[in-house]
Amino acid sequence: GAGVSQSPSNKVTEKGKDVELRCDPISGHTALYWYRQSLGQGLEFLIYFQGNSAPDKSGLPSDRFSAERTGGSVSTLTIQRTQQEDSAVYLCASSLVDLAAQETQYFGPGTRLLVL
Amino acid sequence: DAKTTQPTSMDCAEGRAANLPCNHSTISGNEYVYWYRQIHSQGPQYIIHGLKNNETNEMASLIITEDRKSSTLILPHATLRDTAVYYCIVRWFNDYKLSFGAGTTVTVRA
Numbered sequence: 001g002a003g004v005s006q007s008p009s010n011k012v013t014e015k016g017k018d019v020e021l022r023c024d025p026i027s028g029h030t031a032l033y034w035y036r037q038s039l040g041q042g043l044e045f046l047i048y049f050q051g052n053s054a055p056d057k058s059g060l061p062s063d064r065f066s067a068e069r070t071g072g073s074v075s076t077l078t079i080q081r082t083q084q085e086d087s088a089v090y091l092c093a094s095s096l097v098d099l100a101a102q103e104t105q106y107f108g109p110g111t112r113l114l115v116l
Numbered sequence: 117d118a119k120t121t122q123p124t125s126m127d128c129a130e131g132r133a134a135n136l137p138c139n140h141s142t143i144s145g146n147e148y149v150y151w152y153r154q155i156h157s158q159g160p161q162y163i164i165h166g167l168k169n170n171e172t173n174e175m176a177s178l179i180i181t182e183d184r185k186s187s188t189l190i191l192p193h194a195t196l197r198d199t200a201v202y203y204c205i206v207r208w209f210n211d212y213k214l215s216f217g218a219g220t221t222v223t224v225r226a
Contacts, residue, residue, distance in 0.1 A: 004159075031212070033212065033214075035214070042216045042217060042218070043160070043215055043216040044216060045213040045214065045215070046212070048212055056212075059213070072223055079224075090161070091159050093159075093160075093214075095212075103210075103212055104162050104165065105162065105214060106162060107160045107161065108159050108161035109159050110158075110159045111160055113184075
């Protein structure tokens with residue numbers, strides 16, 4: 001079936017502009033995650049949505065970052081007043097929540113953001 | 117979470133088995149071993165996971181030592197498309213914040 005999709009695949013913006021990144025999770029997956037990966041860096045957790053529970057926003061680096069998930073499906077990550085250090089690959093993942101075991105996360109292809 | 121140690125890089129001949137080691141000597145009883153890979157310019161891809169038993173799926177096999185302090189990911193017949201960075205991680209069953217280290221850069225050569 002269809003995997004996690006993200007759009008746009010690439011985004012170039014000017015410093016100070018706002019950007020919106022979109023994620024379409026796998027159908028039926030109740031959990032959704034945002035990460036970012038900077039050049040040569042590891043994976044950095046940003047935010048986690050699970051069903052109707054309050055999201056875990058503990059990984060958001062500043063109040064310029066926000067995310068929402070509408071209708072329990074599509075999610076949008078918004079970065080306001082972008083800075084050059086925001087340049088990175090933003091990855092979205094989704095998973096089924098299995099009470100008995102693990103949540104295997106399936107990733108999208110990412111959005112490559114470049115802030116000039 | 118327990119930390120993992122992987123070789124920085126390794127080469128493998130196309131058609132041969134690729135054996136990727138991972139040390140996780142401080143793993144606790146409730147932590148699983150997970151493997152992901154990331155092909156250049158793509159998102160991470162789940163490969164396999166296990167707790168203590170060996171596991172096999174259509175992509176790979178996971179061999180976990182009896183003391184659970186190390187494991188080996190086996191790609192049975194490596195192809196050029198298996199060239200990627202492979203990440204071994206350990207995580208609690210309910211820890212949803214994935215974190216990757218440097219991983220092993222695997223290059224499959226014709």
